[in-house]
Amino acid sequence: MSNKKDLILLHGALGSKSQFVQLSDLLVNDYIIHAFDLPAHGELAYQSDVLSMYSFVNYVRNYILKNNLQKPLVFGFSMGGFVALALQSQTNIFSKIMTLNTKLKWDYETAIKEQKMFDPDIILEKVPHYADMLISIHGSENWKNLLTKHKELMLTIAESTPLSDDALSKIDIPVLLTRGDKDSMVAPEETPAFAGKLKNAVYYEFQNTSHPIEKMDIGLLYNKIKEFLT
Template sequence: MTATEWTAETAGSGRYADVNGVNLYYETYGTGSPMVLLHGGLGSGEMFGPIIPILADHHQVILVDLQGHGRTADVDRPLDIRLMADDVAALIDHLGLRKPAVVGYSLGGGVALQVAIRHPEKVGRLVAASAHVSRDAIYPEMLQQQGQVSGAAAEFMKETPMYELYQRVAPHPEHFPRLLDKIGEAMAQDFDLSEDVRGLQVPTLVVAADADMAPPSHYVEVFKLLDGGLRDGGWQGEARPKGGHALAILPGLTHYDIFLSPLFAAVTLAFLDQES
């Protein structure tokens, strides 16, 4: 994967919003019903460059750079998906959006889940891609790798698209080691969102690659928390999950390329454009 794959061919309309104590950067693409799109850890909204035109052909896409990522400067607080969810909820209010879809990948998927958990009245539909809901769901070797993420690793990441992107767009490029420290600290925290997910009031699409950071069985279990995969769906779909939830395991993809895939864009659009 090259850094250029993480760059949108056409720039959106970029602005800053002072919300919840963060000067949050966002770009707007397209027209139609709004979709807030949230990137993965150590990335920015630009990660979605290849699929933005597909999404923006159907929706107004609001591409957010989360705290400490991309063009949004860090603030003096941990990288906590609950706090970042409150940032996104405040941005939704700031922009006057009425129940937009919230779509997130990886870290952004965790933030998207928290927006729907903490602020269900602000969200129309939710897409959470490659977002495991408990720390112990991911493979042991991944937990070990995550344990090695800290500012000390900055030198070893200079050839990565994450580093290139940060150096190019961050307000303070010299803060990359600090971002690694905060990401490492966040990933070291144990968590289990199962009960929160079980209580989701927003129609939710759970998306994962067939070779993701957690096994496909984990995402099936998440779907079960949402009343899915428990019975035959019926001829007319009458026995599908009561909350309008859905599951997509995308073939031939991994945690590291699913966000670039037209297949991800296609299933997202198909879910968002369903009748409620």
């Protein structure tokens, strides 16, 4: 019988489980890895009409219950970290949470600013290679609708965040909030401030690290995961 602990990997907005291929290859000797697409992403891209924070949280909860996982560990990149924290505030279902480059502070101005990065016409014009990647992950019939739904989600979270101070007060398991020092999406003061709102959280900053996990030094990330998620 394996003594390995269950580790769930939650991808970011517009991402998929494929973001974790390299990382999973390193972690598989240490954990039982659970990497899957969230609703409206990747293999589930056809579900874009039901995209919401509720659908993400509910999907992860159901996965844990269906697979009879007992207090799994979880690593969430970007939006995946938000999903993990939101679920924990409602259920106390994890044993430890680690996040990377997760934007936790949302207001109307932030949502409007970030929405510009989710405009399919701008993406096609300015970064066509990124459009090609989104099409390859989510399909030519789904990727534009996925972008539109995420723009709506940003405003919904800005209007009523699932991670209110009251929700955060219900999280008392060990949490490690990490951020890359060159992440242009998450403000430098944002993540440490949220770590201070949690009962049992610490903040760590990766050096020479921007937002995309694809540009992350996977060796550094692997070492930090192994160090904290024990």
